[in-house]
Amino acid sequence: MSHAAEAKAQYNLNKLHKRLRRGVGQAIADFNMIEDGDKVMVCLSGGKDSYTLLDILLNLQQSAPIQFSIVAVNLDQKQPGFPADVLPGYLSQIGVDFKIVTEDTYSIVKEKIPEGKTTCSLCSRLRRGILYRTAKELGATKIALGHHRDDMIETMFLNMFYGGKMKSMPAKLISDNGEHIVIRPLAYCREKDIEKYSVARQFPIIPCNLCGSQDGLQRQVVKEMLQDWDKRFPGRIETMFQAMQNIVPSHMIDKNLFDFAGISKDSPLAVEGDMAFDKPDVPKVPVGLLQDDDEPAASVQFVELT
Numbered sequence: 072m073s074h075a076a077e078a079k080a081q082y083n084l085n086k087l088h089k090r091l092r093r094g095v096g097q098a099i100a101d102f103n104m105i106e107d108g109d110k111v112m113v114c115l116s117g118g119k120d121s122y123t124l125l126d127i128l129l130n131l132q133q134s135a136p137i138q139f140s141i142v143a144v145n146l147d148q149k150q151p152g153f154p155a156d157v158l159p160g161y162l163s164q165i166g167v168d169f170k171i172v173t174e175d176t177y178s179i180v181k182e183k184i185p186e187g188k189t190t191c192s193l194c195s196r197l198r199r200g201i202l203y204r205t206a207k208e209l210g211a212t213k214i215a216l217g218h219h220r221d222d223m224i225e226t227m228f229l230n231m232f233y234g235g236k237m238k239s240m241p242a243k244l245i246s247d248n249g250e251h252i253v254i255r256p257l258a259y260c261r262e263k264d265i266e267k268y269s270v271a272r273q274f275p276i277i278p279c280n281l282c283g284s285q286d287g288l289q290r291q292v293v294k295e296m297l298q299d300w301d302k303r304f305p306g307r308i309e310t311m312f313q314a315m316q317n318i319v320p321s322h323m324i325d326k327n328l329f330d331f332a333g334i335s336k337d338s339p340l341a342v343e344g345d346m347a348f349d350k351p352d353v354p355k356v357p358v359g360l361l362q363d364d365d366e367p368a369a370s371v372q373f374v375e376l377t
């Protein structure tokens with residue numbers, strides 16, 4: 072690589088790093104994900120997302136105005152071919168506290184689930200139990216997962232298309248037994264940024280399909296639909312993600328979220344105003360395109376929607 076090309080690659084990596092760092096910092100602040108004195112257990116699968124999460128959190132730890140510690144945890148589920156030495160090697164090299172938990176959930180899943188059926192739901196239930204137990208043993212106060220913005224959008228569509236619910240992945244949640252707080256600091260980060268960052272940083276990726284199972288055809292279909300939209304309608308993904316943060320219950324039809332039955336002449340005015348006789352006011356330019364973004368928008372064509 073020439074000197075100029077090297078300098079350009081370094082410049083792009085810095086920009087990417089800054090954007091990811093800003094996204095993680097913003098999510099942490101918006102959802103109060105990490106507090107002073109926290110011990111954050113970062114769940115590391117060996118995929119691009121969790122490597123990026125760990126990397127950015129370690130970096131933020133250096134300059135954060137609060138003190139928190141990090142411990143990386145990997146669960147070796149004894150899937151055939153899992154390269155057990157890759158993560159310990161990497162984690163020792165970067166000098167982070169870590170624990171590898173070995174539990175043969177693979178055999179349990181194979182024994183309980185008939186051949187040909189999807190194994191992911193039992194597998195992830197077992198994994199969750201083990202990770203919660205590990206967090207308790209380590210005294211971790213937060214459990215950080217590597218799901219990102221695109222996982223959240225996909226999940227929302229999966230729930231709408233198949234589950235009949237408008238529901239995504241929470242950026243922060245409390246476990247059913249009330250003992251653990253789970254956070255998703257990559258909530259504002261784009262998968263394509265994570266992908267580029269992971270390649271540039273040369274993380275030692277462990278392929279995610281070692282067990283030979285798939286996380287359902289539906290997720291793949293939704294992923295492809297979103298990728299297609301992203302190509303054909305720049306800004307649409309960003310706009311949808313903004314929409315998920317900007318819900319107007321009085322303009323949906325969920326009777327549990329808004330007291331439609333109780334509306335009377337004395338009710339306060341609707342948040343978005345009275346539009347009973349209006350055509351919806353749809354911006355010509357997707358609002359997501361107007362946000363700070365390095366992606367070129369010059370070739371974009373817009374369709375009049377109103």
Ligand code: SF4
Nearest residue numbers: 190191194195282284
């Ligand atoms: S893909 Fe394999 S490891 Fe992942 S949840 Fe499914 S069964 Fe478990």
